[in-house]
Amino acid sequence: MTSTLTTQPRLNAPTISVLPNGLTIIAEQMPIEAINLNLWLNVGSYIESDAINGMAHFLEHMVFKGTDRLPAGEFERLVEERGAVTNAATSQDYTHYYITTAPKDFAELAPLQIEVVLNPSIPDDAFEREKLVVLEEIRRCEDNPRRRIYQRAMEVGFESLPYRRPVLGPEFVIEDMQPQQMRDFHRSWYQPRSMTAVAVGNLPVDELIEIVALGVDQSSQGNLSFPPRFFPGSSSDLEKELPFTSITRCEYTDATLQQARLVMLWRVPGLQDLHDTYELDILAAVLSHGRTSRLVRDLREERGLVSSISVSNLSHRVQGLFYISVHCPVENLEAVEAAIIEHIHHLQTELVNISEIERIRKRVANRFVFGNETPSDRAGLYGYYQSLVGNLQPAFDYPLHIQRVDQEHLRLAARKYLSTNAYGAVVVKPC
Numbered sequence: 158m159t160s161t162l163t164t165q166p167r168l169n170a171p172t173i174s175v176l177p178n179g180l181t182i183i184a185e186q187m188p189i190e191a192i193n194l195n196l197w198l199n200v201g202s203y204i205e206s207d208a209i210n211g212m213a214h215f216l217e218h219m220v221f222k223g224t225d226r227l228p229a230g231e232f233e234r235l236v237e238e239r240g241a242v243t244n245a246a247t248s249q250d251y252t253h254y255y256i257t258t259a260p261k262d263f264a265e266l267a268p269l270q271i272e273v274v275l276n277p278s279i280p281d282d283a284f285e286r287e288k289l290v291v292l293e294e295i296r297r298c299e300d301n302p303r304r305r306i307y308q309r310a311m312e313v314g315f316e317s318l319p320y321r322r323p324v325l326g327p328e329f330v331i332e333d334m335q336p337q338q339m340r341d342f343h344r345s346w347y348q349p350r351s352m353t354a355v356a357v358g359n360l361p362v363d364e365l366i367e368i369v370a371l372g373v374d375q376s377s378q379g380n381l382s383f384p385p386r387f388f389p390g391s392s393s394d395l396e397k398e399l400p401f402t403s404i405t406r407c408e409y410t411d412a413t414l415q416q417a418r419l420v421m422l423w424r425v426p427g428l429q430d431l432h433d434t435y436e437l438d439i440l441a442a443v444l445s446h447g448r449t450s451r452l453v454r455d456l457r458e459e460r461g462l463v464s465s466i467s468v469s470n471l472s473h474r475v476q477g478l479f480y481i482s483v484h485c486p487v488e489n490l491e492a493v494e495a496a497i498i499e500h501i502h503h504l505q506t507e508l509v510n511i512s513e514i515e516r517i518r519k520r521v522a523n524r525f526v527f528g529n530e531t532p533s534d535r536a537g538l539y540g541y542y543q544s545l546v547g548n549l550q551p552a553f554d555y556p557l558h559i560q561r562v563d564q565e566h567l568r569l570a571a572r573k574y575l576s577t578n579a580y581g582a583v584v585v586k587p588c
Contacts, residue, residue, distance in 0.1 A: 168529055169553055171539055172362050179350025180373050183539045183549070184365040185357045192263045192358025193532035194369070196274050197253045197540035200346045202324045203474070211326015212334065212342050214247040215291050219339060220254065221245075222283040224276040229283060232273050241266055249320050250474040251544050257533055260359045267356070268372030275347055275376040284336040292332065295325045302413050306585055310420040313407050313581040314478045318395055349373055355540045357532040397476045400424050401579040414587040416464060417490050419483040421497060422581035425470065425574045427477040428545050435558045436570035437470040437479055442517045443509055443567075444468040444481075444500065449516075451500055452481075462489045462496065474545050479575060487586050494582070504571035508564040521559045 171185040200213050223229035236243050241258040256270045298304045308323055315321035325331075354373065356365040401424065411418075426433035444452045445468035456463045463485040471478045485493050528534050542552040551558075 195536040271372040
C-alpha cells in the first residue's frame with residue numbers, strides 16, 4: 158500500500174508505503190547530492206523491565222559488532238571508504254539508526270545498514286568487551302552534574318512510569334546481562350512491523366523504496382516473528398500518572414557545583430495527546446525562549462537572580478513534563494522559586510500579549526523551514542512523527558497549530574496544567 162501526502166505545505170512531499178511484512182517506508186526525492194536513510198524502531202527503555210533496564214541502549218552498541226555476513230568492522234570500513242556517515246541513538250521511546258551517503262553509493266550501503274540492524278550476531282566475546290564500554294559510559298554520565306540532576310528530576314517527575322529510569326540503565330543491571338537475553342530481546346523487537354524506514358535524497362522515490370524494501374526483505378528472511386505487545390517480563394502498558402497534588406520537594410547536595418540548581422516539574426500531556434501539547438509549547442516559549450522572554454528578562458537580565466533559566470515542554474509518547482531549570486546562587490533559591498510561581502500565576506489570570514504570541518509564531522514558522530533544509534533533517538522529522546505519533550501530518554501542521562492558539566487557550570492551559578501549589582521541585586546545593 159502506497160500513499161503520497163498532498164495536503165501539507167509544498168515544502169514536503171513524502172510517499173508512504175506499507176509492505177506486507179508490516180514495514181513502513183517513507184521516501185522523498187530531494188535535489189541535494191546526498192541521501193539519508195533513517196531506521197526507526199519502537200524500542201526504547203520504556204518497554205524494558207527493571208531487570209533489563211539499559212538493554213535497548215546496550216543493543217544499539219552491539220548492532221555495530223557485525224553479522225554472519227559482515228565481520229565486525231567491515232560495515233564501518235565500507236562506510237568510511239565512501240565518505241559516508243553512520244550513527245545511532247536510543248531514547249525512552251525509540252531507537253534509530255542512520256546513514257548518509259552519496260546517491261551513487263546508496264544502493265550498496267543502505268542494504269548494509271539494514272543488515273547490521275536486523276541481523277547482529279551478538280557474539281559472546283564482543284558482548285563482554287562492549288559491556289565494559291557501556292559501563293564506562295554510565296560512569297561518565299554519573300560524573301556529569303547536568304545528567305545527574307536531570308535523572309533526579311525524572312525520578313521526581315514520574316513515580317511509576319518507566320520514564321523515571323535512566324536510558325543507559327544502572328551498572329548492576331548491565332553487569333548481569335547475558336548475550337542470550339539480548340538475542341531474545343532483538344528477535345522479539347527488531348522486526349519490520351516495528352520499524353519505520355525513511356529515505357530522503359536525490360534518487361527517484363520508486364528507486365529509494367525498492368532499495369530499502371529489498372534490503373529489508375533480504376535481511377529478514379528466516380528471521381520473522383511477531384513481536385509481543387511487550388517483551389516478556391517488561392513493563393506493562395502503564396497508565397498516565399495523575400498531576401501532583403502538593404509540592405513534592407527533594408533536596409540534595411553536590412560537591413561539584415558552584416551554584417545551586419532548581420528544577421520545577423509539572424506532569425502534562427504527551428504525544429498520545431498531541432492536541433493538548435501546543436499551548437504548553439507556546440507557554441514554554443513565552444517564559445524562556447530568548448532574552449525578551451518573561452523569566453529570562455525578569456530573573457536574569459533585570460534582577461540578576463539567576464545565571465541561567467530555561468523552560469521546556471518535554472513530550473514523551475505516554476506523558477510529558479513541563480520542565481523549568483535554573484542555575485542561581487543558593488541564597489536566591491527561595492526568591493527565584495517564588496518569582497517563577499508568580500509568573501505562572503500571571504499566565505493563569507492575564508492574557509498573554511499578542512506581540513509575544515506573534516514572536517513565537519514567527520519563530521516556529523522559520524524553524525520549520527530551516528529544519529527542512531537537508532535530507533537528514535527531513536528523515537529525522539518523518540521518522541520521529543511516524544514512529545511516535547503514527548502520522549506524519551502533525552509534523553507538517555505544527556506551525557498551523559501554533560498559529561491557531563489564541564490568548565484564552567494559553568490562559569486555560571496554564572490553569573489546567575501548571576498549578577501554583579502542586580508541582581515537583583528538585584533542589585541541588587553545593588556543599
